[in-house]
Amino acid sequence: MSQDMSDDKLPQAHGAGEGHGEVAAADNPFADPGLPPHEPRRTDIDERAAKRAERQVSLLFIVSMLATVGFIASYVAIDPAKIVYIFPLGHISALNFALGMTLGVALFCIGAGAVHWARTLMSDVELPAERHPIEADDEVRADVIQQFKTGAGESGFGRRKMIRNTLIGSMALVPLSGVVLLRDLGPLPGTSLDTTAWKEATPTTPIRLINVNTNLPMKAEDIAVGSLTFAKPGPSALRPDGLQESDEDFQQVIAKSALMLIRIQPSDIKDAKSAALGFEGVLAYSKICTHVGCPISLYEQQTHHALCPCHQSTFDLSDGARVIFGPAGHPLPQLKITTDASGYLIATQDFDLPVGPSFWERNA
């Protein structure tokens, strides 16, 4: 479409092509007067000033040498554990401070010396250099295209279409090998994102809720109204000791199975289904935010709101953990809990929804 618009709208480059140093014609006050004459610096004309600059440059290099010696001395002499108070930085590592400052001074003074030298003693006469167009001239262009055509003609690439097409086909397919090789980076997801460690819990083989801090099972009366407690899965058939930090897969299991327990006056619970999943006002929600998976840890007692510190998704725990603010797209999954014969809190089934952030295969 550019062909049907003319180029005459392009401006005339001002001063392009005019040689430097030309004095402008009297009828154009905007013409390029050319490079101004060089104005000497003090150091160019005053030998004493030049000598002083020379001493300043050398002094900077000498300071650098001393700082490097100081760096080595600090490395040898200062105990890595030593903490000192330096105003206004506060208590900091003496070794880190000494090494960093000496290294900083050693490097900075080399730089400052070199720049000062360049600015005061090296020539500051500005010189012009000509530019040459990046584009080749027409003759070179025609020559290269001719050479290419000769080469292409000799290869027969354009003539032997079958070779050309099969080559393109093979080149297009061969990178697939690289993609296929990536397959064993990990197992297929399957349905593993739909379930958590609580999936082993059944009415006949329930799993106890274990307090993360005390490592002990909990009773409903241990949880005060308005408090927030964190829990993990207790002993099960697969894991007779319950989930322990020393377990090889601890991180993966806790990443989905972490629980957040709160207790609300039963009359304050707005969602009947949520109340039924709880036990006497004790509600067990997934601790993992449904936005991108941060653990939720900020709880406001008065309003029963839980807030994720990463992106501020806010859930109303008294109303089925509905999202009331922020970027999360759906409520926190809830775990059905009850008590066993000894009065300990137990789970008898997995969460009612997949835990954590949404994913394409999520069907809920």
Add this chain to the structure above:
Amino acid sequence: MSSSASAKTAAPASTRAKPANKAEAAADYLDGRLGIYSLAKSNLRKIFPDHWSFMLGEICLYTFIIIILTGVYLTLFFKPSMGEVVYNGSYAPLNGIRMSEAYASTLNISFEVRGGLLIRQIHHWAAIVFVAAMFVHMMRVFFTGAFRKPREINWIFGFLLLFLGFFDGFLGYSLPDDLLSGTGIRFMEGAILAVPLVGTYISFFLFGGEFPGTDIVPRFFTIHVLLIPGVMLGLLVAHLILVFYHKHTQWAGPGRTEKNVVGMPLMPVYMAKAGGFFFLVFGIIAAMSAIASVNPVWAYGPYRPDQVSTDAQPDWYMGFAEGLIRVMPGWEIRAWGHTLNLGVFIPLMLFPLVLVLIAVYPFIESWITGDKREHHILDRPRNAPVRTALGAAWISLYLVLLSGGGNDLIATHFHLSLNDITYFVRAGSFIVPVITYFVTKRWCLGLQRRDKEKVLHGRETGVIKRLPHGEFIEVHAQLPQDKLHTLTSHEQYEPVELPAEVDENGVARKVGLLTKTRAKLSEGYFGEHGQITKPTAEEHHEITSGHGHH
């Protein structure tokens, strides 16, 4: 007999003059093998123009070198492994705590390796300065139009370096396996899971199974220290070769044209200045690292997926992505047994899209101007009001989203409602860039008017003169010719006009949508409201000749 013997032993005499000293002899030796004289011929006294803003790119180069130097040191001590250990070292508060070897070795570098903490801090500070310098360098190139032909490809290289710099920074941040970095990776997992169709597969292949798995640190380590820096090094070399090949741009001024470059030679002035500047940058970063601690991982503790600290934030350059994810409403579409998590997926797509728009800008502008000429003289930002306003609008969007990414900090520090900040950012992302655009454009036009005023009427001298009939006037002094030239040497495009509705044969011409769009955009850039017409020599002559009054 004798003649053949002498032919065997006598080497043909070299035509080259005898070297005057050992240095010349050494140079001759190298020239015979590497051809250094031909290489140095045009480069030793290569001319570089001088302006403070040209050093921004140098800062990028030097911080990159510092990052590589310190990074190599860190790899000597860092153990990229998620094998579990119980910490028993000199940082007492974490003694007896279970953690990955990656985290334990980071603590070891910080507390037991002498100078290790310093190098870690220099590495991290240099990375922060590197990305910041790339940003500012890119702005310099954008606002001065230095990206125009022949430098569009170099603009792309620079853009790729910025993009890769982002990701390598993010990966590096993730390696110590502390609570904050683990939370960042979990965020990444959530974002990947939001990708339709393949999200769960990518996540499982990346983590080697379910999050967090045990593969992530060794995998990220290889990508962080080998793959991305390797690509970046290649791009950087290409970037610099092109800078050398194109020669540097320069500001308009007396004696400076599109066909020359005016400045001082590489040897000795630029060798001393640029070489010295490397040491200045390194020295300042070393001092910063001694004084200000960045990423004190020991304060966060090892990563556990069920724990998090408040004020969890990425490095500032990812703050823009963090803002997008924080202020996006939680839209989810559930249908046919699938979930599309738009609340995460849209920000995930917007992030690269906004960056790609910047990458293709040179091509958009050259399409609008239809200008196929080379440009080596820089534009003053005021002389390209639309471009400058677009750049400013982009920066304002960045800042709005950054404040969204730090909404919790803003809320606690300024005692504001977190929810209100989020609502402001949601609306502000659309409104603030528009306001910024118009304010900046008007500002540029105002500055253009002031330049025109100065050219035609001279500068104010501050001298008040009373005329015989009682009138007071302020005396204006004519600008010298070099100033007049500098202020009037910029180019002004005229808007592209649509071709006539009928062609020369009287047949109705079909005008495509693209052509119409281009004419519209061109009108916006260079039309009546896009620029102030430059003063002409005639206008200047008329005013200064004394015939007319002003």
